[in-house]
């Protein structure tokens with residue numbers, strides 16, 4: 001089974017990933033993927049996504065191989081992504097792919113029957129991140145329905161935002177978008193939110209939404225995808241948190257930059273390291289389901 005886009009999943013599908021991850025967190029699974037070989041094809045930089053997939057695979061008893069730099073592969077000789085994926089698919093039981101082009105994982109999935117897992121395709125989608133984000137929110141609040149989420153920062157190029165927004169619309173979440181001009185949510189996404197009847201609004205400052213929000217989801221500026229200069233970027237500080245609900249949780253897919261200063265780490269609001277830690281159990285669930293193994 002592939003995991004290419006959050007849009008391919010319905011609510012029940014999403015919950016089945018979260019439930020399996022919760023089961024694995026409560027009771028570490030046995031070597032369910034013994035004798036499986038998993039390829040990590042990373043054409044873009046990564047720390048957490050790659051290493052939490054690797055940790056997940058190794059802890060499930062699988063073997064992993066792969067590359068972390070496209071320059072070390074035959075793509076540098078001009079080989080097409082389709083050819084590379086066809087061959088990798090024939091070597092292994094699943095291929096996890098991160099690529100700078102939007103639609104790369106979809107293209108890969110069309111080439112092979114081997115399960116393809118999208119670890120980020122350009123500014124498009126990052127479904128495994130969204131599953132771990134939802135897992136973390138459900139763990140923190142005991143529910144997903146009825147919460148308010150403020151999404152802050154680079155809403156234009158942030159693929160974690162794009163996947164999370166799609167998923168949030170399945171769970172009756174209230175969305176606040178805080179972004180500078182030039183970094184607002186792409187039009188096709190706001191159109192879909194309207195079609196689905198999601199409540200959302202646009203804001204100029206974090207202070208505007210602080211007192212109303214349950215989850216403050218920050219993102220870094222995706223400098224590598226920017227085509228124009230950006231005049232301003234939103235960051236938070238301890239003073240801004242004076243207005244926060246006591247149970248506010250701050251999340252961030254990491255890596256962070258100035259938007260999330262380390263002074264926030266010691267507050268009870270900081271949830272981003274637990275969020276990153278949850279990456280392993282959630283990716284264990286993704287691998288087990290991708291490979292069709294009974295847990």
Ligand code: NCD
Nearest residue numbers: 048049120160220253254255
């Ligand atoms: C994100 C990504 O790669 O899109 N990182 C991650 O997977 N945790 C966010 C980012 O790079 O800003």
